[in-house]
Amino acid sequence: MRIIHYIDSIKAGNLLSDYLLRLTTAQKEYADVRTITKQGDFKKVLTDFQADIVHIHTCWDFQAALHARWAEKRSCAVVFSPHWAFDKRTLTSEQRLTKKIKMLLYQTEMIKKVDALLVSSEYERLNNLKLGWSKRIDVVGNSVLNSSLNDDEMAQQTISFYRKVLATRYQFLMTAMEKDAIPSLLHAGLAQETTHNILSSDHLLDLRSLNPEQWKRIFLYADDEGVRDIVDNCIKRLQLNAPNIDTATIQRFPLLFPKEITSVDTQKLMGNQPLTRQRLNDYSNEEDITIKKIATIIANTRQIERKHKLSMRLLADLYIAIKYNDYDEDRLADVLRHLHLFRYSRRLIQLLSEKILLKEGFMPFPPYNDRKVKGIIKNNFLQKH
Numbered sequence: 001m002r003i004i005h006y007i008d009s010i011k012a013g014n015l016l017s018d019y020l021l022r023l024t025t026a027q028k029e030y031a032d033v034r035t036i037t038k039q040g041d042f043k044k045v046l047t048d049f050q051a052d053i054v055h056i057h058t059c060w061d062f063q064a065a066l067h068a069r070w071a072e073k074r075s076c077a078v079v080f081s082p083h084w085a086f087d088k089r090t091l092t093s094e095q096r097l098t099k100k101i102k103m104l105l106y107q108t109e110m111i112k113k114v115d116a117l118l119v120s121s122e123y124e125r126l127n128n129l130k131l132g133w134s135k136r137i138d139v140v141g142n143s144v145l146n147s148s149l150n151d152d153e154m155a156q157q158t159i160s161f162y163r164k165v166l167a168t169r170y171q172f173l174m175t176a177m178e179k180d181a182i183p184s185l186l187h188a189g190l191a192q193e194t195t196h197n198i199l200s201s202d203h204l205l206d207l208r209s210l211n212p213e214q215w216k217r218i219f220l221y222a223d224d225e226g227v228r229d230i231v232d233n234c235i236k237r238l239q240l241n242a243p244n245i246d247t248a249t250i251q252r253f254p255l256l257f258p259k260e261i262t263s264v265d266t267q268k269l270m271g272n273q274p275l276t277r278q279r280l281n282d283y284s285n286e287e288d289i290t291i292k293k294i295a296t297i298i299a300n301t302r303q304i305e306r307k308h309k310l311s312m313r314l315l316a317d318l319y320i321a322i323k324y325n326d327y328d329e330d331r332l333a334d335v336l337r338h339l340h341l342f343r344y345s346r347r348l349i350q351l352l353s354e355k356i357l358l359k360e361g362f363m364p365f366p367p368y369n370d371r372k373v374k375g376i377i378k379n380n381f382l383q384k385h
Helices: 015-027 042-049 062-073 088-093 096-113 122-131 151-168 176-190 201-208 212-225 228-238 274-280 286-306 312-323 329-338 342-355 371-381
Strands: 002-006 032-036 053-056 077-080 116-119 137-139
Touching: 002 015, 002 042, 015 032, 015 151, 032 042, 042 062, 053 062, 053 151, 062 077, 062 096, 077 096, 077 151, 088 096, 116 122, 116 151, 122 137, 176 201, 176 212, 176 228, 176 312, 176 342, 212 228, 212 312, 286 312, 286 329, 286 342, 286 371, 312 342, 329 342, 342 371
Parallel strands: 002 032, 002 053, 053 077, 077 116, 116 137
Antiparallel strands: none
């Protein structure tokens, strides 16, 4: 693990400086550590060192906020220790107006965008929670102020905190190979065919080339997207040499934007869609049951997607409904046009082709790849924080 600590300056006899010196000295037993001050070239160190974590120890300083922004743009994890700077007394008794202006201009935004806060006591954690800027706050004691905690224990606990942050933002660490593996895993895991050549030899070779760390990130993704059972089924079916990883034991922060992973494979329309419901009721013939079911899934999927909660589980439900049901494709297209869902449905077909490798022969109508498809992916399938 590579860690950069940022502080405005190191001063002899200063409590914060003493804390940081003791922390970094102890951390060097477990990680590669750099400390940089306001006088250093942060951008160069960030680029050359390729840090996993940037830990900022300076509050009210615009340069610190700027450094956090630079690190974020490089997809580097950023954590922040306010060191009691947001205590009520500190906020109201020292440079109150100046701090209020800084909070409005950059300080609050910085805190909302960092991956997590690290504080030194439970009281400080509760105080920061009340401010409502971040829910991801952990506590590691300060060995300078707490004689019952030695430097090595403090270092180990902060390293565990960093690992928790990195496990939470695992998607930023996923390689192209891991991202490409997920559609293959889902395609094979959902397959109801008995054929042995479910995947191409290249896709199969890529799956067999994954290392344990890559599998761990794939499993975390599968958990969050509600498709772990499908991935496990693929592993068993293709006899892949995947490690046995209990992701429940991996410490992570709760997701800021949890997905909807409850199946929408239902005949009932979700949400307030009276016009769509009325139009669906026009199709009551027995031969329309499957078509009505698929149309309902698509309508429900759109409601969830608009809330930016669309998951791979919901796409998998749609994939199964479209690929493994017998229905009149022209009739389905007519129903979706009547519901004003046809173009949206074509966008979902494009997503199914990208995310689960739906093949052309199983598409009820051609996919439609436009800027709105990119918007759906950006809002639902790219980790934001």
